Amino acid sequence: MRKEKDKDNDMTTNTKQISPSGFNESSAERGRGASTLFDKIWDAHVVSTIEDGPTQLYIDRHFCHEVTSPQAFNGLRERGLKVFRPEKTTMTADHNTPTKDQHLPVKDPVSRRQLEAFAKNAEEFNMPLFYPLGHEKNGVVHIIGPENGFTQPGMTIVCGDSHTSTHGAFGTIAFGIGTSEVEMVLATQCILQSRPKTMRITFNGRIKPGVTSKDLALYMISKLTTGGATGYFVEYAGEAIRNLTMEERMTVCNLSIEMGARGGLIAPDETTFNYMKGREFMPKGEDWERSLAYWKTLKSDEDAVFDKELVFNADDIQPRITYGTNPGMGMGINESIPTLDQIDEAGRISFKKSLDYMGFKPGERLLGKKIDYVFLGSCTNGRIEDFRLFTNYIKGKKKADNIIAWLVPGSWKVRKQIEEEGLDKILEEAGFEIREPGCSACLAMNDDKIPAGKYAVSTTNRNFEGRQGQGARTILAGPLVAAAAAVNGKITMPTP
Amino acid sequence: MQTSNNTNNSYLSSQTPPSGGWGAGSLISSVVPLPIENVDTDQIIPARFLKATDKKGFGDNLFADWRFNKDGSPKTEFVLNDPNYTGEILVAGKNFGSGSSREHAAWAIAGYGFKVVVSSFFADIFRNNALNNGVLPVVVSPEFLAEIFESVNKDSKTTLKVDLKSQTIINNATGKSESIEINSYKKDCLLNGFDDIDYLLSKKELIEEWEKKASTAH
Ligand code: SF4
Numbered sequence: 105m106r107k108e109k110d111k112d113n114d115m116t117t118n119t120k121q122i123s124p125s126g127f128n129e130s131s132a133e134r135g136r137g138a139s140t141l142f143d144k145i146w147d148a149h150v151v152s153t154i155e156d157g158p159t160q161l162y163i164d165r166h167f168c169h170e171v172t173s174p175q176a177f178n179g180l181r182e183r184g185l186k187v188f189r190p191e192k193t194t195m196t197a198d199h200n201t202p203t204k205d206q207h208l209p210v211k212d213p214v215s216r217r218q219l220e221a222f223a224k225n226a227e228e229f230n231m232p233l234f235y236p237l238g239h240e241k242n243g244v245v246h247i248i249g250p251e252n253g254f255t256q257p258g259m260t261i262v263c264g265d266s267h268t269s270t271h272g273a274f275g276t277i278a279f280g281i282g283t284s285e286v287e288m289v290l291a292t293q294c295i296l297q298s299r300p301k302t303m304r305i306t307f308n309g310r311i312k313p314g315v316t317s318k319d320l321a322l323y324m325i326s327k328l329t330t331g332g333a334t335g336y337f338v339e340y341a342g343e344a345i346r347n348l349t350m351e352e353r354m355t356v357c358n359l360s361i362e363m364g365a366r367g368g369l370i371a372p373d374e375t376t377f378n379y380m381k382g383r384e385f386m387p388k389g390e391d392w393e394r395s396l397a398y399w400k401t402l403k404s405d406e407d408a409v410f411d412k413e414l415v416f417n418a419d420d421i422q423p424r425i426t427y428g429t430n431p432g433m434g435m436g437i438n439e440s441i442p443t444l445d446q447i448d449e450a451g452r453i454s455f456k457k458s459l460d461y462m463g464f465k466p467g468e469r470l471l472g473k474k475i476d477y478v479f480l481g482s483c484t485n486g487r488i489e490d491f492r493l494f495t496n497y498i499k500g501k502k503k504a505d506n507i508i509a510w511l512v513p514g515s516w517k518v519r520k521q522i523e524e525e526g527l528d529k530i531l532e533e534a535g536f537e538i539r540e541p542g543c544s545a546c547l548a549m550n551d552d553k554i555p556a557g558k559y560a561v562s563t564t565n566r567n568f569e570g571r572q573g574q575g576a577r578t579i580l581a582g583p584l585v586a587a588a589a590a591v592n593g594k595i596t597m598p599t600p
Numbered sequence: 601m602q603t604s605n606n607t608n609n610s611y612l613s614s615q616t617p618p619s620g621g622w623g624a625g626s627l628i629s630s631v632v633p634l635p636i637e638n639v640d641t642d643q644i645i646p647a648r649f650l651k652a653t654d655k656k657g658f659g660d661n662l663f664a665d666w667r668f669n670k671d672g673s674p675k676t677e678f679v680l681n682d683p684n685y686t687g688e689i690l691v692a693g694k695n696f697g698s699g700s701s702r703e704h705a706a707w708a709i710a711g712y713g714f715k716v717v718v719s720s721f722f723a724d725i726f727r728n729n730a731l732n733n734g735v736l737p738v739v740v741s742p743e744f745l746a747e748i749f750e751s752v753n754k755d756s757k758t759t760l761k762v763d764l765k766s767q768t769i770i771n772n773a774t775g776k777s778e779s780i781e782i783n784s785y786k787k788d789c790l791l792n793g794f795d796d797i798d799y800l801l802s803k804k805e806l807i808e809e810w811e812k813k814a815s816t817a818h
Binding site for chain 1: 665732803
């Protein structure tokens with residue numbers, strides 16, 4: 105089945121090219137039978153195919169940050185190359201930046217040097233879309249893309265960061281790449297990629313009140329495990345997905361990579377178009393109308409065949425937490441950690457190592473467990489709706505004394521909106537403060553590191569050993585569970 | 601316009617194979633066993649080492665938090681600190697290289713001196729990053745992997761032969777072998793020290809043509 109499909113694609117992809125902006129001819133209309141949304145976007149971006157090799161794919165939008173790009177710019181310099189299409193790359197400093205006093209020189213000299221190199225590269229290569237520290241459009245790369253209208257349905261999008269999958273919420277093929285590939289995109293606006301297989305994950309029903317899209321995603325990852333979608337590009341579908349807001353959809357797509365998927369996407373609909381309309385880099389006037397007509401065609405054909413289909417029931421999902429050192433090691437907040445006999449033999453060494461690191465025991469329940477830190481932020485849960493949810497829960501309550509809380513907006517725009525809505529006042533009254541935007545403790549490259557041995561309930565995406573600081577113990581959760589932990593000082597069911 | 605069928609790989613002819621790369625086409629080496637599953641790139645190279653702006657020196661911090669105590673002294677129980685286990689082949693549990701897309705992970709592995717990583721399963725991005733740095737990810741069956749761990753357990757001097765040309769991996773302790781899956785394009789790249797950017801640069805005209813068509817298609 106799959107083989108045939110591949111062959112079909114190989115034969116047709118080069119014969120007809122379609123515009124990534126405003127074309128309106130679907131693969132189905134080209135007489136190739138039913139296609140998935142992924143197939144349609146992919147096929148429209150094939151520049152060439154190498155026999156028994158990868159496909160040369162055109163990239164519409166490239167996002168770039170200071171940590172995974174310096175070696176790529178060095179590569180260009182060594183080869184004597186220019187950036188091929190500078191206006192198609194958006195640059196923001198986020199990974200390695202302080203979340204306090206961004207107007208002052210960065211204290212850590214190594215971080216400072218990396219940020220300076222980033223600015224120097226932007227200047228030397230004439231990059232027009234460069235948003236350094238403090239710029240009104242600065243923020244976490246996957247937050248500022250959609251926020252400013254860089255992210256549009258039907259696009260191919262890459263970035264030297266695995267959570268590029270976030271942009272899939274708009275019906276794009278968006279995925280993370282390595283630095284060699286960053287160099288390729290800078291030099292040619294193309295990369296070489298093998299075509300992934302397609303998977304559709306359908307969520308029937310609706311998530312219950314008090315359950316967030318983060319819980320839905322953590323549920324899915326624990327079902328699939330961290331390698332369960334490796335080799336696949338996932339389309340999310342079903343009533344529960346349709347009913348999510350754009351920001352909630354971004355959270356789901358963001359976490360696609362945590363089950364190994366190349367990326368995840370959701371067909372655009374009215375929710376998408378309403379979110380996009382009027383954003384700075386969106387098409388305007390007639391162009392908007394023309395684009396809209398095209399975007400409306402972006403969905404999988406009714407009889408499209410996926411390489412794999414999974415169906416879940418969203419009604420079943422409870423607020424969730426993780427207990428181990430990968431995002432697949434998760435459970436409902438009132439459930440117990442698996443016992444050893446529930447783990448297959450090959451996995452036991454890793455399972456034990458993981459629980460040792462976390463200081464947990466097989467079979468233990470974590471409800472009521474005392475914790476030390478709460479982190480709200482990251483490209484997973486650092487948007488305005490996350491801050492609204494968190495604040496709403498906190499309102500009229502107080503931060504627990506044993507908790508150190510870092511609330512880090514995903515961008516300056518998010519922070520501004522927090523202030524405009526007065527959320528900062530409510531949070532301050534409850535004993536919290538809002539920091540300045542960046543990746544912060546999501547990967548702890550800056551000063552925001554959770555100390556060794558301490559427990560953090562974190563709205564981020566990875567609970568890997570040391571991810572949030574050497575020896576830090578991360579419990580992943582949604583913003584509501586984080587809020588409940590922040591006011592109770594322990595893991596608590598977030599009932600209002 | 602048909603642009604595939606680059607099987608003759610004429611674009612390779614001007615390239616000189618890198619010294620010490622896959623030019624020889626095969627490799628026999630003892631192995632470093634790491635029977636842990638889901639080894640993520642944050643373990644391979646922790647984020648605090650990502651501040652460099654060049655590709656050098658990452659090998660020194662490969663598996664830093666498993667390998668060194670806080671004071672920088674080696675953790676003797678970790679396999680990289682055990683003189684019994686050396687070689688150019690790292691053998692790891694399933695789902696190796698999951699997590700972050702940081703190519704620094706591949707630079708760390710290559711920088712330390714590994715040319716091959718063997719596992720029963722690799723994360724996608726890591727796999728690409730490894731290949732782009734001359735490190736060959738070899739996928740073997742779970743049984744073959746378990747057997748390597750067993751052989752090495754019995755005799756730490758056990759060697760594997762990884763033959764890229766014939767696409768086979770042999771456990772020299774048992775004589776058993778499996779085939780190595782790799783597409784012919786990537787194989788050529790490794791054997792000839794050619795990279796994707798060279799290929800893409802040779803396609804500039806095609807890219808411009810594509811852009812033109814894209815902008816006039818409606
Ligand atoms: S917030 Fe975390 S996951 Fe997102 S881009 Fe930054 S480091 Fe990567």
